[in-house]
Amino acid sequence: MNNNLNHHYERIFITGANGCVGSHLYSILSDDFQVFKLLRNKNNKYHIKYSERVNRSCLIHFSSKTPTNSTCNEFDLNQSHLKSIINQLSNFNNSIDVIFASSMAVYDYGLCGKEISEDSPKTTTNLYGVSKYNCELMLKDFLHKGQIENFICLRLPGILSPKGKTTHNFLLKALDGMKKNQDVYLYKPLALFNNVVTSNNIAQFITKLLKKKDFGNSIMNLASWPPCQLEELIVYSLKLYESKSLIHWQEKDPGFSINIDLALSSGYSASNPFEAINEFKEFNESIY
Secondary structure (H helix, E strand, O other): OOOOOOOOOOEEEEEOOOOOOHHHHHHHHOOOOOEEEEOEOOOOOEOOOOOOOEEEEEEEEOOOOOOOOOOHHHOOHHHHHHHHHHHHHOOOEEEEEEEEEEEHHHEOHHHHOOEEOOOOOEOOOOHHHHHHHHHHHHHHHHHHHOOOOEEEEEEEOEEEOOOOOOOOOHHHHHHHHHHOOOOEEEEEEOOOEOOEEEHHHHHHHHHHHHOOOOOOEEEEEOOOOOOEOHHHHHHHHHHHOOOOOOEEEEEEEOOOEEOOHHHHHOOOOOOOHHHHHHHHHHHHHHHO
């Protein structure tokens, strides 16, 4: 950790620091900030033990029950965990800002059309997405009650990370298949594609937010930019991995692209989808 801290936060608390994005984020932030991991105990609850009161802290909340690590009846824990953490941090922090990892799963893709923006229709059937949206509403309530000062919700698409799981990330699964020269099965979207970020994209943006004196209150989509045809991205990936995989395009899917105007205006530096694939490959090779 760099002891010559000149930032606004006396402490950064991060959940999910052992996960695919959180671990990358923790390693980057620890160079510049005083970062504390918040971990669940054996009863699957957060019990935060700090007696020293500080003026200003930031919670980066990346821990979550997801379709890859839990069953549907556990998604309510996303809300109860967030509530518990905020209430506990309020006991020894005069001011709390929150950066919350939300998800593109909050949207009802069938009603959104070819481009998704922050005000697009929300899902009522995807229980994971519903839990994330309810957490966003909870943060608005905490703000209204004065328990937090600022919050940003980052609605994240498919994340390319070395620790990522292929179960619910079709692009990560496709790249894994290419590395193994396996047949790859994909749907061909009619819309342009940018539904991907790397863990490094996210970490760099959060670092930029933390160095601001006040990042305000907002909910924003993150994605790569500009969009491209998925077929072009897959052809590029085959060459990049020198793969002999056969690509089987199944029936066409409407698909969608993601509007990230709000994130771009907030200082987000987006990789394009091709750069995201290349960056993921290089980062993956550097740690294995």
